[in-house]
Amino acid sequence: MARKRLxxxxxxxxxxxxxxxxxxxxxxxxxKASLFGDTKGLWKRFGPDRVxxxxxxxxxxxxxxxxxxxxxRRVICHMMFGNFVYTGxxxxxxxxxxxxxxxxxxxxxPITFLAVSGGGRSAAAQHSDAIHPVLAxxxxxxxxxxxxxxxxxxxxxxxxxxxxxxxxxxxxxxxxEPGEVPEEDYVIPLGEAAVVRPGREVTVVxxxxxxxxxxxxxxxxxxEGIEVEVVDPRTLVPLDRETILGSVRKTGRLVVVDExxxxxxxxxxxxxxxAEQAFDALRAPIRRVTVxxxxxxxxPVLERAVLPDAERIxxxxxxxxxxxxxx
Amino acid sequence: MSVTGTxxxxxxxxxxxxxMLLIRRAEEQLAQDCAAGKLPGPVHLYVGQxxxxxxxxxxxxxxxxxxxxxxxHGHFLAKGGDLGRMLAEIYGRAxxxxxxxxxxxHVADFSKGIIGANGVVGGGIxxxxxxxxxxxxxxxxxxxVCFFGDGAANQGVLAEALNVGAxxxxxxxxxxxxxxxxxxxxxxxxxxxxxVERARPFGVPGVEVDGNDVLxxxxxxxxxxxxxxxxxxxTLIEARTYRTRGHVEYETTFITExxxxxxxxxxxxxxxxxPRFASWLLNHELASSQExxxxxxxxxQQVAEAVRFAESAPEPDPALARGSMxxxxx
Ligand SMILES: Cc1ncc(C[n+]2csc(CCOP(=O)(O)OP(=O)(O)O)c2C)c(N)n1
Numbered sequence: 114m115a116r117k118r119l120x121x122x123x124x125x126x127x128x129x130x131x132x133x134x135x136x137x138x139x140x141x142x143x144x145k146a147s148l149f150g151d152t153k154g155l156w157k158r159f160g161p162d163r164v165x166x167x168x169x170x171x172x173x174x175x176x177x178x179x180x181x182x183x184x185x186r187r188v189i190c191h192m193m194f195g196n197f198v199y200t201g202x203x204x205x206x207x208x209x210x211x212x213x214x215x216x217x218x219x220x221x222x223p224i225t226f227l228a229v230s231g232g233g234r235s236a237a238a239q240h241s242d243a244i245h246p247v248l249a250x251x252x253x254x255x256x257x258x259x260x261x262x263x264x265x266x267x268x269x270x271x272x273x274x275x276x277x278x279x280x281x282x283x284x285x286x287x288x289x290e291p292g293e294v295p296e297e298d299y300v301i302p303l304g305e306a307a308v309v310r311p312g313r314e315v316t317v318v319x320x321x322x323x324x325x326x327x328x329x330x331x332x333x334x335x336x337e338g339i340e341v342e343v344v345d346p347r348t349l350v351p352l353d354r355e356t357i358l359g360s361v362r363k364t365g366r367l368v369v370v371d372e373x374x375x376x377x378x379x380x381x382x383x384x385x386x387x388a389e390q391a392f393d394a395l396r397a398p399i400r401r402v403t404v405x406x407x408x409x410x411x412x413p414v415l416e417r418a419v420l421p422d423a424e425r426i427x428x429x430x431x432x433x434x435x436x437x438x439x440x
Numbered sequence: 441m442s443v444t445g446t447x448x449x450x451x452x453x454x455x456x457x458x459x460m461l462l463i464r465r466a467e468e469q470l471a472q473d474c475a476a477g478k479l480p481g482p483v484h485l486y487v488g489q490x491x492x493x494x495x496x497x498x499x500x501x502x503x504x505x506x507x508x509x510x511x512x513h514g515h516f517l518a519k520g521g522d523l524g525r526m527l528a529e530i531y532g533r534a535x536x537x538x539x540x541x542x543x544x545x546h547v548a549d550f551s552k553g554i555i556g557a558n559g560v561v562g563g564g565i566x567x568x569x570x571x572x573x574x575x576x577x578x579x580x581x582x583x584x585v586c587f588f589g590d591g592a593a594n595q596g597v598l599a600e601a602l603n604v605g606a607x608x609x610x611x612x613x614x615x616x617x618x619x620x621x622x623x624x625x626x627x628x629x630x631x632x633x634x635x636v637e638r639a640r641p642f643g644v645p646g647v648e649v650d651g652n653d654v655l656x657x658x659x660x661x662x663x664x665x666x667x668x669x670x671x672x673x674x675t676l677i678e679a680r681t682y683r684t685r686g687h688v689e690y691e692t693t694f695i696t697e698x699x700x701x702x703x704x705x706x707x708x709x710x711x712x713x714x715p716r717f718a719s720w721l722l723n724h725e726l727a728s729s730q731e732x733x734x735x736x737x738x739x740x741q742q743v744a745e746a747v748r749f750a751e752s753a754p755e756p757d758p759a760l761a762r763g764s765m766x767x768x769x770x
Contacts, residue, residue: 138577162577168607173600176566177573180584183555184505184574207560208567217539218764219550253765276767304770351770 114295119259120150120288122266127152127189129298130273131159134187137273140165140174141191141227149229149288152191171201175226179208182222182278189273195230195244195282209278210253225272230258230282231322231372232409232420241285241409241416243372245321246379248280249349255279255303256349258321262292264347267301275303284322284372304351308360312342315430316360316367318383319343323370323402329423334430341430349379357383358391365396366433370426375403397436400429448658450726456498456654457721458735460490460714463514465743466523470513470530470544474689480532483544486514488652488684491713492617493518495657496585496677499665505553505571505584507564510545512557515587521549523742527750535753541763562595564588565614569601572610572674583611583668591622593635602642602674611668613661614639614676617651619683624691624699639676651679652713655720682708 117125131137139155145166147153156164167174171192178190192198198205205226212220232241249256257272257279259265265283272279309324310331319327324345331341344360346352361367367387371380380401387399402421410416448456467485474483486493489511497518500506508515516526521537529536530544537549548554555571558564568586575582592598593616605612622630639646645667649660657679664675684705686692721727 138573165608168600168603170597170600170604172597173566173569173604176563176597177570177604180505180507180555180567180570180572181574182570183550183567184571184584186574186577188570203560203563204566207563208556208558212556213767214763214765215538215542215546216548216550216556217537217541219538219548220555221767255766303768 114293117294119262122262123151126266126269137187139189175201176204187223192228210251224278231285234286237411238408260324303348306346306353306356310343312340314340316364319370326423330426361391362394368400370402378403397433459494463490483689484511491654492679496661507568508557516547524746524749533753534756540756562592572612581669585613590618605674606642609673612674613664636678646676651681
């Protein structure tokens, strides 16, 4: 184990995978300069054939990822900010997510799309969307959302080795967060949630960037004598329903925390699954902690007002515990 | 027609004729099937444009990539796809080339280098550019060819592809089939300037060619494909042609305003690429009328057999409707 930042862990995964598999190519806007640090040094090591800066043309580069993958490459395509996925959306929604299905499995598309997703950095409305619900709803795209450096490395390696299109979403502004990262080569399989903190009374499912405030909330509540279990799905597609529902059956109470807007947030999907499949175990209504249905504002006080934090999560937990207790 | 085409050996000339005729007869069958209410979903026929797919694909091998469109039956057959499995696909049968998951707009045989047929107008442009990048990295002379319409030429991604294709000298051939219409809009009402000129600011050669002259298409593609194989970068070919059937079969049942004159359609029918090439072959004594008749009969038989195969094929199992979204679902 060694202490590393999340972005360093991603960078290592990229280096190690590109070293391991010469079929891998990586391209995107300013990947050489590396805005976020994840692709730093790759161009120098692997050269311009395998690591390319593209012009600003998301519609083309997302489609080129599909074409190059169909034609035999393993592709890593950097979309920069989640909001720019929208300008590259045709190739993601209509091509990457559909080509295999509509050719009856003739074509395989090993693509890892990288993007930074979510707010918290005063980047304002056009650089702060949490885009995972949009992507997860496409059906043909796997969606990975790491919450720690160790997970980021293992999940990114799994995403790159996977033969399907995967979106790897790094939470905005969390690249600098440190954590212990194993030294050896390891992979975290897609579709395995993690119980990041065990507890008996309430299940808090926290997605991506929300894991950290959920853990802080668990600390706060522990001081009040409340035991919270925090579950990190780690990948939304495929989703590890068993771990989530298993936790709900154990605690009987569920709070889902998601940095997405409320309407059709991924939290809504998890809440629906629990209501359909673990209703008998529920002792209180499910609570969702999400972003209100507005764009993400600029001023720090405004942004803090819309993004879920530990205190809002704690209040939701207290509410579920209070249900049925007092008149 | 261009006399230099005679440089081609006779059997290759006859092969071009046979392939065009096969596409035509197969689609005439589909037109009938559609009128008889046998085909689920919309069907866009390629009638009148056959010389383009055939003249271009004559230069391609299985390992070369193409991307196709909603009007893709001709590209599929010209690239060597199997007729029976194409018809089965259009009939919605399990034996279809895409198992009944694709249909008329998406007939694609990946083993023949077809990276999908796109229902999204312009959707193939970026895919072909990506395949060209992969081909360039493979370094073995493969090329990628993108077939798209004049309507698709108005998608911004064409400019993006020309920019990157030229910048990286990709082995890419962009074949714009200008058939006079973008759905029900005459091209001139939705397109400024000449499409072929759109290559120039990027330093990409643009070639305009008579798309109803299979030898002219063959020659233009010969230069463009060779240039791409040799590392010379992309070419834009604008092939001028005309869609003599509707945008989509059945369109007369819902169109309220006529969008073209019958006289115009008739004028273009007189330039039909297939009889035109037949006369050329006869005039140059490269084929006898008996030979052409024999080809026609062989084609008719091939179509009849393909129809029998497709019609007798079972429908897909609805229990398998979730199909193949992922290689590894979990
Ligand atoms: C992105 C997109 N926009 C609109 C349509 C609807 N549509 C289907 S075919 C077509 C016209 C395409 O014209 P062109 O590219 O010239 O091809 P043609 O049909 O003439 O072969 C349109 C507008 C579509 N399928 N995809």
